[in-house]
Amino acid sequence: EPEVTQTPSHQVTQMxxxxxxxxxxxxNHLYFYWYRQILGQKVEFLVSFYNNEISEKSEIFDDQFxxxxxxxxxxxxxxxxxxxxxxxxxxxxxxxxxxxxxxEPQHFGDGTRLSIL
Amino acid sequence: LAKTTQPISMDSYEGQEVNITCSxxxxxxxxxxxxxxxxxxxGPRFIIQGYKTKVTNxxxxxxxxxxxxxxTLSLPxxxxxxxxVYYCLVxxxxxxxxxxxxxxTKLIIKP
Numbered sequence: 157e158p159e160v161t162q163t164p165s166h167q168v169t170q171m172x173x174x175x176x177x178x179x180x181x182x183x184n185h186l187y188f189y190w191y192r193q194i195l196g197q198k199v200e201f202l203v204s205f206y207n208n209e210i211s212e213k214s215e216i217f218d219d220q221f222x223x224x225x226x227x228x229x230x231x232x233x234x235x236x237x238x239x240x241x242x243x244x245x246x247x248x249x250x251x252x253x254x255x256x257x258x259x260e261p262q263h264f265g266d267g268t269r270l271s272i273l
Numbered sequence: 274l275a276k277t278t279q280p281i282s283m284d285s286y287e288g289q290e291v292n293i294t295c296s297x298x299x300x301x302x303x304x305x306x307x308x309x310x311x312x313x314x315x316g317p318r319f320i321i322q323g324y325k326t327k328v329t330n331x332x333x334x335x336x337x338x339x340x341x342x343x344x345t346l347s348l349p350x351x352x353x354x355x356x357x358v359y360y361c362l363v364x365x366x367x368x369x370x371x372x373x374x375x376x377x378t379k380l381i382i383k384p
Contacts, residue, residue: 160316191372199317199360199374212371247316261307262372264316 158182162248162265169238170273177233177268179248188231189249189262190223192216199247205231235270243272277361282379291348293378295361298342305364306337306344310357311377317360321346356382 161180169175181188190202204211205223222234231250235242249262279295297306305324309317321328323335323344334347348355358377 162316189371191374198376199372201371201373204371245314249316261319261322263319264309266316267314269314 158263160248160250160263160265162246162268164268165266166269166271168271168273171240172237175235175238175270177235177246177248177270179231179233179250179265180229181231181248181250182252182263183229185250185252185263187211187251187253187262188223188225189251190233191247191249191264192244193247193267194244202233202246238270238272240272243270245269276373277363277375279359279361279375279378281376282381284381284383285351286383287352288350291351291355291380291382293346293348293359293361293380294343295346296343297361297363300341300363306335306341307362307364307372308333308335308344308346309360309362311360312357320359351380351382353382353384356380 160182163178167175186206188205191199192202193199200216201214203213203217203223208225220236224232245267247264247267249264251262252260277295277297285291305322307322308320310320311317321330321333321335323337325337325341328335336345358379360374360377362372
């Protein structure tokens with residue numbers, strides 16, 4: 157069964173450094189998402205991406221965050237200047253095109269654990 | 274965005290059927306109901322999705338009454354490996370299917 161893959165599985169970075177989290181969505185999917193989950197807390201929506209542009213973003217997704225689909229397969233999340241509170245699991249998800257764009261579930265990767273020191 | 278409410282935790286035993294009910298009183302006409310399972314340090318795994326009545330797949334059934342204000346995930350004959358957190362979510366089509374997550378139900382299966 158096709159999977160969403162994320163790399164690296166664990167990233168340790170000094171505060172203030174830039175990090176790029178990488179995702180390879182399922183190949184025929186058109187909608188892409190980033191979520192984060194701080195340890196012991198709820199999963200939080202960050203951003204959705206469709207047709208090479210951001211569709212929706214949450215309040216968490218401020219100017220320090222950006223997303224990109226640099227080629228036909230990768231989908232990246234960049235944090236420009238990391239803060240201690242950015243420490244979390246970051247999940248990428250993708251979904252296919254259903255009827256009128258809905259009805260298809262999102263499929264998640266196993267995440268990148270980001271630790272900011 | 275529709276909000277969901279589900280029990281914080283449940284216990285059951287191996288071989289039993291487990292039913293987890295979720296309420297979503299403000300569900301919108303075009304929203305779908307989706308259930309995910311999450312193990313520690315893993316990504317959420319899709320279990321089942323439905324719009325109305327009953328949906329069944331190889332791992333679970335989903336029962337949705339006519340008013341769609343609630344739904345029940347049914348796991349037949351659970352095993353120890355079904356111990357996980359289960360999330361009920363309502364898909365907001367107008368927000369490009371942004372998923373709003375609650376705390377989920379922590380299901381513990383005992384031998």
